[in-house]
Amino acid sequence: xxxxxxxxxxxxxxxxxxxxxxxxxxxxxxxxxxxxxxxxxxxxxxxxxxxxxxxxxxxxxxxxxxxxxxxxxxxxxxxxxxxxxxxxxxxxxxxxxxxxxxxxxxxxxxxxxxxxxxxxxxxxxxxxxxxxxxxxxxxxxxxxxxxxxxxxxxxxxxxxxxxxxxxxxxxxxxxxxxxxxxxxxxxxxxxxxxxxxxxxxxxxxxxxxxxxxxxxxxxxxxxxxxxxxxxxxxxxxxxxxxxxxxxxxxxxxxxxxxxxxxxxxxxxxxxxxxxxxxxxxxxxxxxxxxxxxxxxxxxxxxxxxxxxxxxxxxxxxxxxxxxxxxxxxxxxxx
Amino acid sequence: xxxxxxxxxxxxxxxxxxxxxxxxxxxxxxxxxxxxxxxxxxxxxxxxxxxxxxxxxxxxxxxxxxxxxxxxxxxxxxxxxxxxxxxxxxxxxxxxxxxxxxxxxxxxxxxxxxxxxxxxxxxxxxxxxxxxxxxxxxxxxxxxxxxxxxxxxxxxxxxxxxxxxxxxxxxxxxxxxxxxxxxxxxxxxxxxxxxxxxxxxxxxxxxxxxxxxxxxxxxxxxxxxxxxxxxxxxxxxxxxxxxxxxxxxxxxxxxxxxxxxxxxxxxxxxxxxxxxxxxxxxxxxxxxxxxxxxxxxxxxxxxxxxxxxxxxxxxxxxxxxxxxxxxxxxxxxxxxxxxxxxxxxxxxxxxxxxxxxxxxxxxxxxxxxxxxxxxxxxxxxxxxxxxxxxxxxxxxxxxxxxxxxxxxxxxxxxxxxxxxxxxxxxxxxxxxxxxxxxxxxxxxxxxxxxxxxxxxxxxxxxxxxxxxxxxxxxxxxxxxxxxxxxxxxxxxxxxxxxxxxxxxxxxxxxxxxxxxxxxxxxxxxxxxxxxxxxxxxxxxxxxxxxxxxxxxxxxxxxxxxxxxxxxxxxxxxxxxxxxxxxxxxxxxxxxxxxxxxxxxxxxxxxxxxxxxxxxxxxxxxxxxxxxxxxxxxxxxxxxxxxxxxxxxxxxx
Ligand SMILES: [Zn+2]
Numbered sequence: 003x004x005x006x007x008x009x010x011x012x013x014x015x016x017x018x019x020x021x022x023x024x025x026x027x028x029x030x031x032x033x034x035x036x037x038x039x040x041x042x043x044x045x046x047x048x049x050x051x052x053x054x055x056x057x058x059x060x061x062x063x064x065x066x067x068x069x070x071x072x073x074x075x076x077x078x079x080x081x082x083x084x085x086x087x088x089x090x091x092x093x094x095x096x097x098x099x100x101x102x103x104x105x106x107x108x109x110x111x112x113x114x115x116x117x118x119x120x121x122x123x124x125x126x127x128x129x130x131x132x133x134x135x136x137x138x139x140x141x142x143x144x145x146x147x148x149x150x151x152x153x154x155x156x157x158x159x160x161x162x163x164x165x166x167x168x169x170x171x172x173x174x175x176x177x178x179x180x181x182x183x184x185x186x187x188x189x190x191x192x193x194x195x196x197x198x199x200x201x202x203x204x205x206x207x208x209x210x211x212x213x214x215x216x217x218x219x220x221x222x223x224x225x226x227x228x229x230x231x232x233x234x235x236x237x238x239x240x241x242x243x244x245x246x247x248x249x250x251x252x253x254x255x256x257x258x259x260x261x262x263x264x265x266x267x268x269x270x271x272x273x274x275x276x277x278x279x280x281x282x283x284x285x286x287x288x289x290x291x292x293x294x295x296x297x298x299x300x301x302x303x304x305x306x307x308x309x310x311x312x313x314x315x316x317x318x319x320x321x322x323x324x325x326x327x328x329x330x331x332x333x334x335x336x
Numbered sequence: 337x338x339x340x341x342x343x344x345x346x347x348x349x350x351x352x353x354x355x356x357x358x359x360x361x362x363x364x365x366x367x368x369x370x371x372x373x374x375x376x377x378x379x380x381x382x383x384x385x386x387x388x389x390x391x392x393x394x395x396x397x398x399x400x401x402x403x404x405x406x407x408x409x410x411x412x413x414x415x416x417x418x419x420x421x422x423x424x425x426x427x428x429x430x431x432x433x434x435x436x437x438x439x440x441x442x443x444x445x446x447x448x449x450x451x452x453x454x455x456x457x458x459x460x461x462x463x464x465x466x467x468x469x470x471x472x473x474x475x476x477x478x479x480x481x482x483x484x485x486x487x488x489x490x491x492x493x494x495x496x497x498x499x500x501x502x503x504x505x506x507x508x509x510x511x512x513x514x515x516x517x518x519x520x521x522x523x524x525x526x527x528x529x530x531x532x533x534x535x536x537x538x539x540x541x542x543x544x545x546x547x548x549x550x551x552x553x554x555x556x557x558x559x560x561x562x563x564x565x566x567x568x569x570x571x572x573x574x575x576x577x578x579x580x581x582x583x584x585x586x587x588x589x590x591x592x593x594x595x596x597x598x599x600x601x602x603x604x605x606x607x608x609x610x611x612x613x614x615x616x617x618x619x620x621x622x623x624x625x626x627x628x629x630x631x632x633x634x635x636x637x638x639x640x641x642x643x644x645x646x647x648x649x650x651x652x653x654x655x656x657x658x659x660x661x662x663x664x665x666x667x668x669x670x671x672x673x674x675x676x677x678x679x680x681x682x683x684x685x686x687x688x689x690x691x692x693x694x695x696x697x698x699x700x701x702x703x704x705x706x707x708x709x710x711x712x713x714x715x716x717x718x719x720x721x722x723x724x725x726x727x728x729x730x731x732x733x734x735x736x737x738x739x740x741x742x743x744x745x746x747x748x749x750x751x752x753x754x755x756x757x758x759x760x761x762x763x764x765x766x767x768x769x770x771x772x773x774x775x776x777x778x779x780x781x782x783x784x785x786x787x788x789x790x791x792x793x794x795x796x797x798x799x800x801x802x803x804x805x806x807x808x809x810x811x812x813x814x815x816x817x818x819x820x821x822x823x824x825x826x827x828x829x830x831x832x833x834x835x836x837x838x839x840x841x842x843x844x845x846x847x848x849x850x851x852x853x854x855x856x857x858x859x860x861x862x863x864x865x866x867x868x869x870x871x872x873x874x875x876x877x878x879x880x881x882x883x884x885x886x887x888x889x890x891x892x893x894x895x896x897x898x899x900x901x902x903x904x905x906x907x908x909x910x911x912x913x914x915x916x917x918x919x920x921x922x923x924x925x926x927x928x929x930x931x932x933x934x935x936x937x938x939x940x941x942x943x944x945x946x947x948x949x950x951x952x953x954x955x956x957x958x959x960x961x962x963x964x965x966x967x968x969x970x971x972x973x974x975x976x977x978x979x980x981x982x983x984x985x986x987x988x
Contacts, residue, residue, distance in 0.1 A: 101707065101708040101710065101713045101776060101778075102708050102714065103704055104713075104715060107714055118693050118695065120685075121688060121691075121693060123694045124696065124697055125696075129784075130788065145552075145553045145556045146379075147552075147574050148379050155743060155745075156741070157739050157740065157741055157742060158741070158742050161739075181690070183691070187697075189781075202745050203718055203719065217626060217627060218628045218629050218673060219628065219629025219681050219683065220629060222678075222681055224685065242359060243360070243673075243678060244364075245362070245380045247380075250667065250670045251669065251674065251678075283627060285666065286665075296666075300626060300627055327716060327766060327777075328770060328772075329713050329777070330772065332713050
């Protein structure tokens with residue numbers, strides 16, 4: 003036994019002597035003092051010796067264990083310092099779960115933020131509307147041909163689903179007196195079956211500014227500032243004469259195509275411009291209807307399509323993406 | 337409206353950039369191929385639904401006069417008896433006569449132009465009337481004189497009267513509908529379509545030609561009731577031109593003679609030979625400047641408007657006879673802006689508002705951000721609901737009675753949603769179908785009960801994405817934890833209580849209470865509902881967004897100045913007792929700062945029917961350092977109280 007111990011001692015000291023790195027030292031430690039190490043094994047085998055040999059063997063082995071431990075510690079100090087356990091840094095990290103806002107919410111927020119910075123407050127209105135607020139009060143009485151442009155969802159109780167966010171104009175002007183500078187984001191509905199550019203449900207941001215001397219020029223400047231904020235400094239805005247019963251003069255708002263910078267591409271149908279909103283000066287009939295004198299106060303209004311803007315912003319070519327709610331779509335755009 | 341360019345060129349000299357000119361005038365060019373313009377004409381400008389209308393706009397802009405001028409009319413004399421019973425429905429009715437025509441195909445040039453404009457050629461007489469309609473904007477209607485008995489009467493239809501129109505459809509009429517009749521029966525729907533048995537055929541020799549002005553609302557009402565739309569009704573309901581009526585009549589009669597032969601009777605019936613002139617509109621240039629934000633000199637208005645047929649004098653503007661859309665001052669300023677050019681209007685930006693800016697939706701926006709930060713994806717389902725989805729709810733539940741759509745887009749989704757949960761389930765189903773198993777979604781949107789209310793709802797379906805550190809199936813505690821964290825981050829002082837709501841499984845439903853009011857529920861969604869979406873388990877919540885208004889103000893909490901003492905205690909909780917029973921007792925302890933449940937365990941070493949629950953309790957005194965003895969006293973007190981309730985400390 004003594005021999006065995008002595009041989010092991012020599013082997014162990016040599017082993018430690020030859021070590022070149024912390025890893026090797028650790029391996030040497032385990033091979034000697036680990037659970038299955040050689041010294042540990044000998045210590046465990048003491049029980050099998052005849053009882054009279056046990057004290058000596060125990061003494062020698064403990065001495066050896068101590069000596070080896072000391073040598074290892076000594077050696078460790080001479081080796082370059084490295085972390086005890088090396089980790090595999092290539093294993094993917096523990097990622098916290100994150101969700102995402104729907105792209106329409108994000109665009110709507112951006113739009114709202116821009117107009118709030120321009121001094122507009124935010125108002126909200128009901129989605130189930132009366133014929134009066136959706137049409138009549140907006141200078142579109144029954145039998146007005148412009149009603150044909152709105153394929154309306156009706157409820158059995160005689161109300162309807164608003165076809166635009168413009169009724170909020172009326173509701174706000176009924177409650178509050180000018181000066182008024184508001185926007186109103188919200189959902190609207192039209193009886194248009196789903197196709198790449200139509201959805202029965204869509205979102206708009208309505209704008210209204212009524213004051214002593216708000217002009218068509220202010221309308222143009224405000225929308226231009228908005229376009230530049232949302233799509234970048236080079237963006238241009240073009241107002242094209244159009245017709246809406248509740249504004250006059252009325253215009254369609256065309257934005258220089260953010261994809262081709264007016265050179266012409268598929269998105270803008272090779273015109274260099276894309277339509278994003280309708281706008282105009284609030285029609286005197288609308289102002290009179292809410293008790294505002296149209297020669298004392300003037301104002302402008304606009305309504306822009308949130309989906310349309312989101313599609314231009316993210317390069318989406320099919321409006322249905324917004325309503326299928328494929329989580330990969332929402333995740334991909336966050 | 338489709339318009340062959342060569343036809344337009346016959347009327348006006350076209351500048352090189354006439355497409356841009358039209359665009360800038362608000363006449364949208366939607367297509368321009370094969371020599372045919374496709375124009376978008378807005379409903380306020382029926383005068384532009386004609387070659388002459390477009391030609392006038394171009395002439396006005398370029399300053400070059402029209403190449404043609406058609407103004408001649410026939411004298412008024414008796415041609416055929418005409419009676420107008422409904423003068424409001426038909427302010428002007430003219431009728432002419434051409435004898436001895438030979439009905440046949442139209443000459444090539446006329447048929448081609450009609451085809452390019454999208455109108456099918458029929459025969460030379462009908463085609464000539466359509467041709468003049470496209471040219472001058474005035475719809476005309478030819479009758480076979482032999483088929484008209486005695487006289488022409490313009491009157492309301494009688495109840496139950498029937499007519500078979502040119503499209504071969506028999507239609508039942510009512511007194512809302514204006515008709516042209518003879519002594520016996522209706523022979524045409526005024527301004528909409530003629531009858532089969534009064535129209536032109538190969539045998540026709542003498543043609544009575546109608547040119548009239550019908551009340552737009554009357555035409556619209558009639559065609560809505562009968563559910564038809566024609567080129568004629570399209571123009572009449574937008575407003576005709578009362579002055580052009582006899583002009584078009586003469587032009588059409590002469591054109592018929594040209595293409596079908598015959599002899600025109602030089603005269604016409606006319607029920608309004610001298611229509612009132614256009615009323616002048618008073619304007620104030622200073623108002624125009626204010627409205628448009630451009631510089632306008634007094635003489636500018638005259639210079640800009642007169643090329644377009646307006647007359648301007650002494651602060652008054654007389655619109656041309658064809659402009660039915662100019663009634664008041666603002667109509668004139670729109671015209672000025674259009675002619676001046678929207679592109680020349682300067683841009684003004686004024687950002688400072690004298691009023692404070694507000695947004696009541698701010699908290700909701702924040703709530704959405706918090707939920708997405710908690711790992712949920714926001715979705716936008718369509719707010720229409722299948723009432724079958726909520727048919728299992730008890731009779732008195734208001735969510736069962738959705739507001740019904742009269743014309744739903746999808747027959748089964750025929751009510752407005754009363755809860756957001758079915759929409760979220762449909763989104764879950766869609767994603768499961770696309771092999772997405774990890775579904776954590778929410779929506780903040782309106783439900784439609786007796787009033788519109790904003791709800792915030794969320795749903796967990798499936799399991800976490802499988803990774804080396806995750807892959808659990810979602811369960812009740814995911815939704816509970818999400819709601820707890822959400823409300824905490826929103827600073828809403830809430831309390832969760834065992835509750836029943838029919839939308840949720842009994843026994844796995846908690847009510848969310850704030851200030852002694854329940855604002856919604858969370859739990860496992862009722863089997864009856866989830867099964868409709870072929871989903872096994874779905875855990876969700878639905879809260880009324882009004883609870884966001886109860887948020888507490890942000891408050892600074894001073895940092896603790898003295899150390900805490902922590903004790904971990906494990907209890908054997910027997911069946912019939914709940915975690916809450918232990919927590920309640922622990923919370924009664926003095927100096928307790930907080931308590932966390934750090935382990936829940938059943939199985940080996942735990943007696944059957946018991947659950948081991950370990951609580952980490954943190955004690956702290958705000959003004960001094962606690963002693964071990966003080967804490968030990970509290971711990972013993974907790975152990976004693978729980979023993980009284982049959983909950984033993986688990987001794988290791
Ligand atoms: Zn482009």
